[in-house]
Structures are given as C-alpha cells and as structure tokens.
Amino acid sequence: MTATRMTPPNDPLDILIVEDEVLLAVELGFIVREAGCREVGHAMSSTEAVQLAEALHPDLALVDVHLRDGPTGIDVARRIAKDCGGVALFMTANVKRLPDDLAGACGVIGKPYSENAVRAAISYLRVCLRKGLAPGLPPLGLTLSPQFARRWGLGDLPQAM
Amino acid sequence: MQSAQTAMVITDVRAPDAPIVFANPAFAALTGYDLTETLGRNCRFLQGADTDRALQARLSAAVKARTPVTLDILNYRKDGSAFWNALSISPIPGSDGDVGHMLGVMSDVTARKVAEHSLESAVAQRAAEMDHALKQTTALLHEVDHRVKNNLQLIASLLLLQSRRVEDETARKALRGMLERVSAIATVHRRLFQSEDIERFDVAQFVRDLTADMMAASGRPEIQMRLDLERVDVPASQAAPAALVINELIGNALRHAFPEGRSGVIEVSIRRQDPGFEVAICDDGVGLPTREEDVRGFGLTIAHLLSRQLRANLLIEDSQPGVRALVKLTSSR
Numbered sequence: 001m002t003a004t005r006m007t008p009p010n011d012p013l014d015i016l017i018v019e020d021e022v023l024l025a026v027e028l029g030f031i032v033r034e035a036g037c038r039e040v041g042h043a044m045s046s047t048e049a050v051q052l053a054e055a056l057h058p059d060l061a062l063v064d065v066h067l068r069d070g071p072t073g074i075d076v077a078r079r080i081a082k083d084c085g086g087v088a089l090f091m092t093a094n095v096k097r098l099p100d101d102l103a104g105a106c107g108v109i110g111k112p113y114s115e116n117a118v119r120a121a122i123s124y125l126r127v128c129l130r131k132g133l134a135p136g137l138p139p140l141g142l143t144l145s146p147q148f149a150r151r152w153g154l155g156d157l158p159q160a161m
Numbered sequence: 162m163q164s165a166q167t168a169m170v171i172t173d174v175r176a177p178d179a180p181i182v183f184a185n186p187a188f189a190a191l192t193g194y195d196l197t198e199t200l201g202r203n204c205r206f207l208q209g210a211d212t213d214r215a216l217q218a219r220l221s222a223a224v225k226a227r228t229p230v231t232l233d234i235l236n237y238r239k240d241g242s243a244f245w246n247a248l249s250i251s252p253i254p255g256s257d258g259d260v261g262h263m264l265g266v267m268s269d270v271t272a273r274k275v276a277e278h279s280l281e282s283a284v285a286q287r288a289a290e291m292d293h294a295l296k297q298t299t300a301l302l303h304e305v306d307h308r309v310k311n312n313l314q315l316i317a318s319l320l321l322l323q324s325r326r327v328e329d330e331t332a333r334k335a336l337r338g339m340l341e342r343v344s345a346i347a348t349v350h351r352r353l354f355q356s357e358d359i360e361r362f363d364v365a366q367f368v369r370d371l372t373a374d375m376m377a378a379s380g381r382p383e384i385q386m387r388l389d390l391e392r393v394d395v396p397a398s399q400a401a402p403a404a405l406v407i408n409e410l411i412g413n414a415l416r417h418a419f420p421e422g423r424s425g426v427i428e429v430s431i432r433r434q435d436p437g438f439e440v441a442i443c444d445d446g447v448g449l450p451t452r453e454e455d456v457r458g459f460g461l462t463i464a465h466l467l468s469r470q471l472r473a474n475l476l477i478e479d480s481q482p483g484v485r486a487l488v489k490l491t492s493s494r
Binding site: 024026094111115141 | 306313315344350370378
C-alpha cells in the first residue's frame, strides 16, 4: 500500500485524471501542476483508466463517477485500490449515490467544486499520502472516507459534508 | 317461513351430522337444489373448492356449541357457479329448553363482495401508480440536479481556462469576476438539495462555504475574516440572487478595502429580525472615497439590481474606518 512506501515527505504526487469531460480534465491538469504535483495521464473510460493505473502506478487518481462508458467510476476506484496500489479520490455531482465505503477511495469532492478546493485537497492529500498522517482536518470541500480518516490518524471525527 | 323471500334452512343438531330438516322455496331459488336434494344433508354440501377452510371450521364449531354466528362464505349452486353467501345461524330452543335445531338464514351478497374487491384493487393500483410516479419524479430531480451541477462545473472550467490564457489584465479581472459569480451559484447548488427541507436555503451555511473558499483563493493571509452568523434561510428560489449579492459585497471588501498588502479584518454578520434578517459586511480598510472602482463597478450594479429583485434594502456607507454594507431582507417567507 502507498502508506508503507517510504518516499521523501515532499515528493510530488503522480496523479491520474479520470474524467470524460475534456475541459474539466484540462483544467484539473492545471490545478494539479499548481499544487506542485505531476499529471501522469488522463482517461475518459473505465478500461482506459484501469490500463493507465496498472501501467503508471499513480499515487492518486481523481475519478469522476460518470465516464464515457457509464457510471463506471466506482469500479475504477475499487480496481485502483485493490489491484494498482493507488488511492482514488472521487469527484462527482452525485455524492449521495456513492457506496458507504466509497469503494475503497480515500474521499470525495462534490461537484461543482472550486479550483481552490481541489488545489487545497491535493496539497492536503499529498501530506497524508507521503507521511501517512493527516496534517489536520481536511480542507473545506473534501470529505474523507472513514477508513482513510482512521488510517491517517483522524479517528472517527465527525466531518462536515 | 315457507313464503319468505329470504332463503332459510333448519338443521337437526341432535341427529348425527346435523342434517337439514327444512328448507324454504327461496333456498331452492338461491342454490338451485330442490327439497328432495336438500333434506337429510349437512349444509356443507354448498361448500366448494375455494371456500375458506377457516370459515368452515368456525361454522362447525358454532353448530357444535349451539351458538349463533354470522359470516360471509363462498358457496356453490347446483350448476357449479359460486356466490357469496351472507350466512347467519342461530339456535332454536326446544320445548325442553335444550337446543334441538339451528336456523340458517342466507342471502346472496356477491354483488357487494365484487364491488368491495374491485374498490380494494382500484385503491391498491392507484397507490402503486402514485408510488411509481413519485419514484420517477425523484429520479428526474436527481438527474436534473446532477446535470445542473455538472454544467456549472463546465462553465467554471471554461472561464478558468480562458482567464489562464488572457494576457490583458482588465479582461482577466473581468473573467475572474465572472468565475467568482458562477462559483457563488455553484456553492448554492452544492447545498441546495442537501438540507432536510429542499425548499429552503440556509444563508449562514452559504456564507461559511463562500468565505472559506474566497479566503483560500485570495492568497491574503494578512486579511482576517470574522463570522458571526445566526441561522436564517430564504426560499430556494431566492437562493441564487441572495448568494450573488452577498458574494459581490464580500468580494468588494476583499478586493478593495486593503490595497497594497494592507492588513485588516472583514466581519460578516447575520442577525434575525422581525420580519426577515440583516446581513452586514464591515471592513476596517480604506473608506469609500478612495474606492471609486468599488462604487461604480459592475459588481455593485449587480448587487443593487438583485437587491431590488429580492425587495431588500442595500445600504453602503463609509464607517470610518472602512466600509459597512448592509442588506436588509424582509420578504424571507
């Protein structure tokens, strides 16, 4: 798992963008770079996403639920968590439709998000993933899954959606 | 009895298996069995395949105990056709005081039963239709909500992408201003269907979300944001204009009150009033006279126009130090 892979704390994250709206994906690429991280790839369908995740081993995948081949983002998140050693973060307009365990993803950002919320979330997750410990409560707009909140030392703190 | 319109039988409950010892012509008319086919038999010969076993048991028990009973039971005529029999049996005391016979009175209530049944199934069908319609409406609401959110995200991305490319400072500022307005509406939609009452919009929660995002975007740690918010809400239909007015006023304070890295405090408060509520945005930065752009700007034009739409009072005054903007909303219900 990523948490056990000891990399220098400030190493930029390799980020895969899984989003079928091209303009959103391009804009996310800017935000990823502004947050000091690397965009390693962009997938528009679930098959593409899993292939890229297996080939590139991203630290973090930003995953939209509705992809070119349907509401397949949930499967993508599960595959990334189980088979690719990466961590998924959902970005969706339908937060309520996600399964309770967030399909193994570390958290969710609700759409419509602001660029600042995404930038803050990536910077925050960079610390979480590199140090294995959260630097504090998640920034506004980011909701962590219960498993990852515990894993990163936040216990069962209540979170505002 | 003989000439009664109502079908009647008398059974001898002392004889083995309580045979029928009397039946009137109305009984023959109802069941199709004449006297010779009826006498000497137990009443259960009227029962058939779909007769409720529990009702049969109740009848037998009542006969055995010589107690009266009234019930609707499915019986069959000689020609095999079924009918609903409203049957009432009662004991007839003999001269010795003991019950020797029971009287059965019968009438055909098939029409009533059928009507009851069709009413029940009509009600059930209507309920199923309503349930289906509700499910469809809910699914449609989710779909529309989902699309609105995605489209707002798309609009925001378009504005951001262009603002990244534009070299001209004025054009870039205009695009950023539009992005802020779209983001304010987006913040409204993120919250709109989350509360328990989907027709009301929580203004205080909106201000918390909006200011957190604005402060993070401003990159101005020397400016402090203080919130003092009472919980108030507006109808969902007024959420977007109210959000835009508040967005302009806080945005103006953030952009113009503290030029050249000047530090200071912006205070946003919401107070409940009767009727309505009051939102105040106060800063301790440079006052109005030095904020020409602020007063004449497009942002304030929007704030004034939308205040009129909301029937709100918008007052902007020099508060020395700084500026105080006051929105009084009276028509919140």
